[in-house]
Amino acid sequence: MLMTIVLIAILCISVAIAGLIYRVIKGPTTPDRIVALDAIGINLVAIIALVSIALDTNAYLEVILLLGILAFIGTVAFSKYLEKGVIIENERDR
Amino acid sequence: MNGIADFFIIVFILLGAFLSLVAAYGVIRLPDVYTRNHAASKAATLGVMSVLLGSLIFFYVKDGYFNSRVLLGIVFIFMTSPVAGHLISRAAYNSGVKLWGQSVQDDLKSAPHMKKTASKDH
């Protein structure tokens, strides 16, 4: 029962990711892509969690948090790049 | 493994999966980046959080204690997701992405110091 549900959930999220990938490729603007990428990152977290349940192991729980962190840093970097053209400023002009 | 726990796990997981689907649908169908961002940062985050909650319960039932990493993960996503959404929207606006043609309000339009200066795409 649980396994079936988990598999269904994985399928759902896979479909969601597929849709988001469509948005990544389609665009039309870069922020659109970033939005979609951010969402993909978050959804991957969900997939990993579901896979952990499916495999009945807690070996991947580190991966969850890690993915979350990476998705956040990535999004910050992207949006900063968009906004300012640079990612890391040498000295912030006040 | 008792029935009630299973029930909660299933509910949370299905809810999460459903929300994710909705979010994805939103991101695909909504007209401009700002609205899509809403879908992504709110629905998707909630979906993932509920999936994580489901797995937290699952591992609680299995191991007998709350798995700190999953808990931390939930907290983390809860904290960062809004910030990320905010940053994207701001970046989009400042880099000059136009609002959807049928938008009714643009509060930042009048703010003189926020005029777009950065070019749209490098």
Place this chain on the structure above:
Amino acid sequence: MSLLHLAIISPFLLAILVPFAYKLFRQIHTGWFILPLPILLFSYFISYLSITSNQQSVTKSFSWIPTLGIDFTAKVDGLGLLFALLITGIGSLVVFYSIYYLDKNKEKLNTFYVYLLLFMGAMLGVVLSDNLLVLYTFWEFTSFSSFLLIGYWYHREKSRYGAQKSMIITVFGGLSMLAGIILLYIMTGTFSITEIIAQSDEIFANPLFVPALLCILLGAFTKSAQFPFHIWLPDAMEAPTPVSAYLHSATMVKAGIYLVARMSPVFAEHSLWLWLVAGFGIVTLFWGSFSAVKQTDLKSILAFSTVSQLGMIMSLLGIGAAALHFETVKDSYFTVATTAAVFHLINHATFKGSLFMVAGIVDHETGTRDIRKLGGLMNFMPITFTLAIIGTFAMAGLPPFNGFLSKEMFFTGMVRVLDMDIFNLDTWGILFPVIAWVASVFTFIYSMVLVFRTFTGKFQPEKLEKKPHEAPIGMLISPIVLASLVIIIGFFPNIISNTLISPAQAAIMPPAEGYLYDTHIYFWHGFTPELFMTLGVITLGILLFATLPKWRSVYGLFPKKLTLNRFYDGGLEIAQRGSMNFTKIYMNGSIRNYLIYIFTFFIVILGFALFAKDAFTFDASNISTIHFFEVLLALVIAVGSITILFAKSRLTSIILLGAVGYTVALFFVIFRAPDLALTQLVIETISVSLFLLCFYHLPKKRNEERMTFKMVNAVISVGVGAIVTLIALSAHSNKLFGSISQYYVENTYEKAAGKNMVNVILVDFRGFDTMFEIAVLGIAALGIFSMIKLRMGGGKKNENK
């Protein structure tokens, strides 16, 4: 290390001291420091005469590389001693001559004498070594000292050309000889000549025998300037004249003769040897004398004359070998040719040495060697003229000089070819005496040209750079000594017959125990064919010499394009230009082309190996199950990576690469590799961001690729993919052993106190890997840091700095 070894290497030792002597005593001509050595050595070797004339030999061994069978074994027997005496004797005279010939203020005497001493030592080494590899070592040394001496005046284009040419040809021969030596070693298991000779009957049937024979002969022919390898010798005349006298007529070019003589006991039983040695010799004899007539430079005439005389000695050795072939050593019927060879070897050294010195004197005193500019020098330099007469008449084979005696014996040998019945010698053999006779006529002509065009005729002072006068006495002494030898040997040939000739002959054709060759030389043979041949030579020679201007145009008939020199130059040119053109085709700097070669090789050779070794196996029994989401992931990777190929925008390709990377991470999750998944995720994120950072700076313009270009790419890439898949399938189907990793499962906790096997392997079992893995990372950081900060190429400096 015996006194004999010391004698051989003493020139090398002295060579080390020469530069110091040159530096310290600038006022004294360096040659005076050198002179005592060859004289000393000459007298040292004279002392061996008593041993060798009893047909005994002295062997002294000194270990060099015994593990490889290379011992510096010095052996003095009749043949070796004869050459040793020539080397040191002529060497003394040449050094003495050079003291007057080379100006101590203008020339770099230190280098000159170093080269000369190197040569002297090397040459002694060649003729006195019993070990073939040691012989070869010294052999190459003579080539290189000759190279350096020819290039002595290195600012001259022609010197450099001549030096290079002589080096290429002689080293080519040397290497071939080395191959022969190694083949001999494989057959006999020794490098010692003595031992090889002892085994010569057993190796006769070996399939490697003929190749070895050919290889050795090639070495000898190139060194002794046999046709068609003679072309280096005339160009070697760019060396200072003492060098020409010493190396390029008296000694070094005779190393090939020496080798043939030395190896005769091994090979001469084979009729091929006889044919080749005699045949090449006779052709060389003819071609050399024929070409000499058309030369206008004194030294060129002498060079071609040397070529022809070397051919003569060579052919005599070949015919003498018949005695070994027919095993009629004790019968002097064929051995007379060998006797003649040895005898003429000595004679040639004497008269040719003196002639070269005469040519040097003429050059030195008039500033030219061109016979078209010379003439009538008789009155200015009478002594030189006399010396020239003696030398040329001996060369032409006129009595009473020693050349006459050896020429007579030469004809005897040639006539006896008619009595051989091997191969086709009974029919074609008639050519030998005929060619020999014709060649002798030409020899007569150029000899006359040499002496009379220079010393008689009209004196043309306007064409000369200097006002001619007789040479200083010091310069004349050496040629006088040699000329006197010409006369002495001419009148009393038998003073050397039993001391020098007979022992040498015994070494060439080892006789039975106790047998002594009788090499008594007679003036008068009676009215034999030989006598008539000589008379004919003189008659026709005088006639043709007198009418030379009329028939000289014959030489113009030969097309210039077909000369051997052209062939050599053209070959070299074609080799270099062809290589360049060829190399430019495939070395065009395009990495794509290189990769195409590499990948094509990859596909072809692995495909061939798979096919030829029947290596493709497919076994589906040992595989794990597939879940649907795994198929999904696989599809993502496949679609993702293929989409990159068609992606128009760079951003898309980078994002897709990231997608593939993340999917790989998911695969790691599915395949129970949490550590890998963690790492891959982080790394992929950082990689993608680095891609984005750097791609921002790359140009936007897309590089257009044509259709054929794409097709080639497609074919090759599909090939690579297919090969990898096939090998992966077969490697998977061939899991022939269990993995060693069970050990890790068992011991991770007990012995390494960890639970995460992967991590324990990383830090403990295979911690060494990890240590260098982080070292690689550190080095990469170094590189990135310095690549960005250090700009020596003139690129814009970093403003932030």
Place this chain on the structure above:
Amino acid sequence: MEILMAFIIGILFMSATYLMLSKSLLRIIIGTGLLSHGAHLLLLTMGGLKRGAAPLLGEHAPSYTDPLPQALILTAIVISFGVTAFFLVLAYRTYQELGTDNMDRLRGNEGND
């Protein structure tokens, strides 16, 4: 699964080769990225897939997947990361200095006269 993986690896190698043969430097580097992915997956596949639990003793499983290939891949991943980073910066510097990323214009033939 191993068979499927063999094909996936083949596809990765194919795409990588295709990209490395193209003209633009960026595509070439992407190609090397794919190449290393392929190599790592191959190494993992060659160790056998899904032969037990993840190699953590805490799992208390009867059998574990082969940890050795995983350790090797980890090393290889890190190394290829270093190389990729280096290569990227090199490409960036090359463009800065030479003004092109087209391999056709990066031929150069010093000493070829």
Place this chain on the structure above:
Amino acid sequence: MINFLILPILIPLISGVLLIFAAKHVMLQRWIAGLSALLTVIFSALLVQKVKTDGIQTLNLSNWEAPFGITLVSDMMSALLVLTTSIVAFACLIYSFKSIGHEREKYYYYAAFSFLIVGVNGAFTTGDIFNLFVFFEVMLMSSYVLIVLGGTKIQLRESVKYILVNVISSALFVIAVGFLYSVVGTLNMAHISVRISEISEVAQPGIITVIAVLFLIVFGLKGAIFPLYFWLPGSYYAPPAPVLALFGALLTKVGVYSIARTYTLFFYHDTGFTHQLLSTLAILTIILGVIGALAYWDIKKIVIYNIIIAVGVILVGLSSMTPDSLAGSIFYLIHDMLVKAALFLLAGIMAAIAGTSNLKKITGLIKQYPGLGWTFFIAALTLAGIPPFSGFIGKVLIVKGGFEAENFWGAAIVLMSSLLVLFSIMKIFINGFWGTPRAYKDADQVPVGKLMIAPVILIILGVFYGVGSEFVFPYISQAAETLSNPNIYIEAVLKEY
């Protein structure tokens, strides 16, 4: 001390790390680098002696028994190569002091240099196939840094090609290890050898042969055999002389060593296929190398193509697989490392004096620089294998082995290649040193005397190596014995087998 054999790896590693700290102090860097290079030479010499007296040295790192941990193995061949590497490195380092310039020195030149030695020595010493990969990467990464250090246009451009080719070969190395692991399930070289010979008693399985060919490609890319060497001439042209010398002397030799190791230890059961292939490729390598060496009028290019020829010669010896030819290959390998380094350094001095490496623009150098000229002359003779210099013995043994193994073409081509090598290298002497002397603009600034120290050391060693072969030969034959009899190696590593 059981850890003896790790010292030639450890010393440069530590010094490399210290050199990072000392980046800004040039003199300090020189002292550290020089001292460590000297120590490496001393310890590797001691190691050679130890291997000579006590047999093969092994070290099970982290104290895990043989097939499970990583084992370092110093047999005679590896010890000799480590010693040679250390010597060459020392010479190149001395040369660098006077030629590389403060800018590069401040940007981690010496650190990268030390790490390169770590990689090379490690690759020679390791007894584990994956660890070999890691050391390859250490070596390659340092070589990337060295080749690009300075960032001139040509360096950047050629580095791109160099790195691309090496990335491919690294990926192939990984998959080759993967395939091998799949079949035999182990990584320790001795253990692999044992397992392969167990399954190859009747006939070597086809898959092993395929893997052997794959390994040949992997190492061939590094060792520059035909048709995988195309990247080499262009890339080696770019870096400055000491780096070039280091690359020319060491990097390709690591590839050759690896071929030698794998083809004598693992893949010796189907020599009819694998070694025949090797022999064919080696012959083609020689021919194309010779063609390249003949083609150019550029000092560096000529010497670079001579690297390729030497690789071919060594591999011909290897493919014959007789004890003599193996000994010859090892002998020639070491000879070539010494002499190539010297030649590159000499070519570097010539180019520095003349301001160009184009032979048509250099002439008459011997008048002003007789020492340089004569050193070059001896180096040229040594390279061409003229007796009694060092190339000779190796070549004789290779040719002899070739004839014995009935590899007549190989032997003949090795011999004839000597002539063309001589021709190509004498072209430099005849045109560059002979000829009318002329003045060069920046010649005064070149400290020729000090630069000469390194090549002269190498040449003296090379001459001694040839003339004193008797002293060297016991070492060489011990090395060859291990190669021709894998059991010696296996017994030393896996004690119980």
Place this chain on the structure above:
Amino acid sequence: MKTNDVILQTATKIVLFVIVLFSVYIFFAGHYTPGGGFVGGLLTAGAIILLLLAFDMKTVAKILPFNYMNMTALGLLIAIGTGAGALLFNKPFLTHAFTYAHVPVLGKLSLHTAAIFDLGVFLVVVGVTMTIIQTIGEDE
């Protein structure tokens, strides 16, 4: 252009804490659960990158005044030192030792030299990542 990043900067301060905590955890737990010096190092580097994103190079340099190149070298030195320590006991290079210590509050604790080795890895990874990011960042 003037923007204020108050939201980002405030969030960063909290998130940074979480990330660093997690990375330290993952570093120490590596011997038992997935993780280890490598991932831990990368995460720490990620945290510093986040700081760089939210603030700027100068500010971060003030807070964390490291020379990352030297940090790399230090890490290498620690890793080598762990290995070389075995040389003093005449054990093969890189031989690890471990013991269990009983610490009052925490209970049984394993002390392992491999952890020191892993610390070297950690430092190298942080150093390398930051060197790369910093040099490229400065070059922008």
